[in-house]
Amino acid sequence: xxxxxxxxxxxxxHMIPKARLGKRSPLGALVTSTCxxxxxxxxxxxxxxxxxxxxxxxxxDGHLGLKMYFQCGGAGESSVDSSPSSCSRSVSSSIDVPxxxxxxxxxxxxxxxxxxxxxxxxxxxxxxxxxQPDLTAASMECGGGELSDSGYWSVGHAHRSPAPxxxxxxxxxxxxxxPDEGVDMELDQVLFxxxxxRKRRNxxxxxxxxxxxxxxxxxxxxxxxxxxxxxTHLCRGGEHERCSRSEEDFYYTEINQWEHxxxxxxxxSGHSGSSPASPASSPSSPSSPPTPSPSSPSxxxxxxxxxxxxxxxxxxxxxxxxxxxxxxxHVVSAAAATPSCRWTAPPTTCHKQSLSFRVRSxxxxxxxxxxxxxxxxxxxxEAKKCRKVYGIEHRDQWCTACRWxxxxxRFLD
DNA sequence: CGTGCCGGGGC
DNA sequence: GCCCCGGCACG
Ligand SMILES: [Zn+2]
Numbered sequence: 146x147x148x149x150x151x152x153x154x155x156x157x158x159h160m161i162p163k164a165r166l167g168k169r170s171p172l173g174a175l176v177t178s179t180c181x182x183x184x185x186x187x188x189x190x191x192x193x194x195x196x197x198x199x200x201x202x203x204x205x206d207g208h209l210g211l212k213m214y215f216q217c218g219g220a221g222e223s224s225v226d227s228s229p230s231s232c233s234r235s236v237s238s239s240i241d242v243p244x245x246x247x248x249x250x251x252x253x254x255x256x257x258x259x260x261x262x263x264x265x266x267x268x269x270x271x272x273x274x275x276x277q278p279d280l281t282a283a284s285m286e287c288g289g290g291e292l293s294d295s296g297y298w299s300v301g302h303a304h305r306s307p308a309p310x311x312x313x314x315x316x317x318x319x320x321x322x323x324p325d326e327g328v329d330m331e332l333d334q335v336l337f338x339x340x341x342x343r344k345r346r347n348x349x350x351x352x353x354x355x356x357x358x359x360x361x362x363x364x365x366x367x368x369x370x371x372x373x374x375x376x377t378h379l380c381r382g383g384e385h386e387r388c389s390r391s392e393e394d395f396y397y398t399e400i401n402q403w404e405h406x407x408x409x410x411x412x413x414s415g416h417s418g419s420s421p422a423s424p425a426s427s428p429s430s431p432s433s434p435p436t437p438s439p440s441s442p443s444x445x446x447x448x449x450x451x452x453x454x455x456x457x458x459x460x461x462x463x464x465x466x467x468x469x470x471x472x473x474x475h476v477v478s479a480a481a482a483t484p485s486c487r488w489t490a491p492p493t494t495c496h497k498q499s500l501s502f503r504v505r506s507x508x509x510x511x512x513x514x515x516x517x518x519x520x521x522x523x524x525x526x527e528a529k530k531c532r533k534v535y536g537i538e539h540r541d542q543w544c545t546a547c548r549w550x551x552x553x554x555r556f557l558d
Numbered sequence: 559c560g561t562g563c564c565g566g567g568g569c
Numbered sequence: 570g571c572c573c574c575g576g577c578a579c580g
Contacts, residue, residue, distance in 0.1 A: 525561090525562070525579055526562085532560095545571090545572090547562085547563090548573085549571085549572060549573070550562080550574070553563085560580090562578090562580105564575105564577085564578100565574100565575090565576090565577100566573100566574090566576105567575100569571085
């Protein structure tokens with residue numbers, strides 16, 4: 146426990162980066178309650194859920210969440226090659242969805258589907274039709290609470306002003322909603338293609354955006370994005386390891402790009418329309434580079450060197466100059482290396498954990514991703530820092546970093 | 559609530 | 570660049 150800070154003190158004016166990564170934006174409510182109702186579902190129903198998600202083209206996140214659930218739930222450790230792949234394929238193609246006509250024997254499926262969609266849209270502010278409270282309640286009670294409901298779609302949907310959920314079909318059962326509600330017809334036909342005969346589904350193409358921090362690469366196919374994530378971020382040349390095969394699913398999301406490149410893009414109008422992979426509506430940063438960020442190679446190298454390579458990733462790259470060159474690399478590497486090992490649990494373990502509370506939703510995945518790839522803060526070292534050692538009254542004896550409320554560099558963790 | 563420190567701002 | 574501080578996560 147000898148703090149060789151007399152050595153370190155020389156370089157006291159620079160702080161050591163260690164791991165600093167993306168911001169700690171706490172998004173969405175964490176949904177930790179399990180959903181017993183859904184757990185019992187069969188694969189058939191899940192596929193249907195995926196289909197529903199496909200139809201809801203503007204609900205990429207929801208779709209992602211559903212798919213995630215399916216893969217988590219259905220993924221036995223081994224022999225999972227057939228069913229998930231087919232699942233993801235059906236996702237990618239996303240064309241062969243039911244026709245606009247329905248045969249009368251699909252009623253069960255319709256009801257289930259309606260339940261799904263209703264539950265998914267339950268946060269909709271426009272859900273004011275008292276129609277079919279049964280379905281809504283039934284589907285909601287699997288979540289266990291309103292809290293999970295709010296968190297469910299919280300990632301991408303809150304802004305999009307989700308459509309009124311009621312009419313999956315107003316076939317014959319209950320014309321509960323007055324048909325003159327047609328204000329949101331567009332949204333309706335974006336969500337479901339039944340209500341409107343002419344749908345512009347053709348003009349929407351799905352793309353998949355890498356959620357890895359500061360990457361934002363967009364690819365048009367699931368396999369592409371998966372491969373990108375595997376190779377670039379997870380540093381995994383081989384195709385699938387047995388357990389963490391679907392790990393890449395946490396790192397991409399489905400986005401929609403419109404054929405006509407205008408949609409909602411800010412006054413950019415520059416070089417956007419050229420490549421088909423460039424997202425017309427990337428929400429976060431319009432200037433996100435299509436190529437992996439320069440931090441990727443180093444990340445890859447680092448994560449490769451790590452024994453459990455896949456998920457954990459910390460970037461030893463200085464962003465601020467006062468946090469630059471790690472002198473510990475030469476000497477005190479042991480001291481610095483020890484905490485790094487305890488960063489987070491290896492991804493396989495966490496993946497299993499996510500199986501345990503695999504509930505519904507993206508926010509779980511997002512949080513998982515955050516905790517994995519973007520460890521919000523450096524690990525809290527148990528060592529006393531200058532503040533505690535010298536006290537606030539002797540602040541002038543603190544190291545510069547502590548004085549600046551930065552990461553202490555005199556007493557390393 | 560104290561502590562560590564990230565992000566951001568002033569100069 | 571240096572320096573400070575609001576505010577947040579964590580224990
Ligand atoms: Zn210090």
